[in-house]
Amino acid sequence: MKRQISYLWALMTANMKSYNAERKRLFVMALFMMIQNAMFFGLWVIFFQTVGDLKGWKLVDVTRMFGLAASAIGLSLFFFNGARTLAYRVMDDSIDSFLTRPRKALPMLLMSSSSPASLGDITFGPLLWLTLGEVPLSLFPWFVLLTLFSALIFTAATLMMFSIVFWLKTSSRFPEQLFEMLIILSSNILHGQPFGVKALMFTIIPAGFISYLPAQLMRGFDPLLFGILLVATVFYAALAAYIFNAGLRRYVRGVV
């Protein structure tokens, strides 16, 4: 276990070292990402100036949910952006370099790439909580924990979407479209939506587990909801690993 952790740590630090040579780019991309997020969030601010609340949800709830989604997506893309490169790697066979090593391919693939702009997403969430989210500092550790769970589920969902390339001979655009859809759905209001929509968001597209469920937990701790979030995190992580490995076996057999 200790060896596994130190191995993962080594992968992570190797990934982060790429920023040593391009710190200016890192900060510029992060800043523009924060500006972009703020502009999009402006749409909700304008909306709630006219609409008082949506079945009990006010701007403060949307602020917390949006901040959580931004931070979770940011964490996922900052540390595990390698999942998004899967489609390219399968198409140009560069995934072979992971298969020839003595360790499992999945952790190496996930931590092979990092998105500099996602640092802006990571920072944007807490800033939003502190300004419009009315979050006291005492609750920060709880919000950070929820964000970590969301990040794991988001990473799992991203991996599953890009693993489609093992079965569908397609360009990377289709998985990228699904990925963009996941981001959009994760930062939208699920509260008060019809049962069918919620069923979709809590099964095939786990956007509900990424933002809505943690946002409900932000309103107040519920052991049942927390238990469901824990189980969902483990379930989607296991499912993503299973789908990836099944796809990888197809690739190794030459079926892809």
Add this chain to the structure above:
Amino acid sequence: MGFSHSVRVFRAGVALGIKQAWQEKITILGSLIIYGTIMLLYGGVIKMIPDADLAKHGYSHSQMIWYLAITEYVLFICASWGFKEVQNDFQSEQIYLSLLRPYRASLVRISVWAGEALVRAAGMFVPVMLFITWLAGGLQMSALQVIGMLLSIPLSAVMMLAGLYIIGASCLWFVQSEPAYWIWNKSIFLLGALLWPMAYYPVMMQNIMWSTPFPAILAQAGEWALDPSLTRILLGFVHQLFWCLVAVFVLRWFDGVVLRKIQSGEGV
């Protein structure tokens, strides 16, 4: 390069774009899935708006859903990843080959995108109309409104595509175009009133928005669903035509700037 030559090049580019888009038909399916899911979610949000809040602006839930359906449709038919193709052309120095040809690189690129947009628009139109009719509880637009919408959408597309090319080529100055694209894209969302009509915005902000091209890109097309007055229709169309012409002239001017920058040896 004469006008008739430009038209021939444009037609050839459109034909190529149609062919390319047809080869990647699955992205149309992807677009439909994403569009449908977004509309389902935002449609649900709109339906939750209390009647009293909607009455402030005189809109119905159905009109708001159709408004959003049209603005999202404009976004979906214009490929957002286009700017990266342009950036790749410049960064891979493919642009030097393009500059050797007897027509402008931007004309070819945008005509190909126009062809692709045509395929996406055609492929998505019927499913979108059927789905939104179901979601909104009926087609609340008159024949005149539908015609107006169909005239507005191509004008919106021209501005979007011109903007994408300029954003992509901005890598000559900014190294990477992504930050500029993010600001451009979110400006369209916010100042183009993507989700909610301009009536929801503070009056001062509306005045600022009218001085920008963004309402012409999105809001004007969507406004057809809100049963606008004749004055509003005419003003909106003039605004759209004005900014469409500005986009075309700015693109022509920008082509010259790009060419001079490359010829002076200050490429990417």
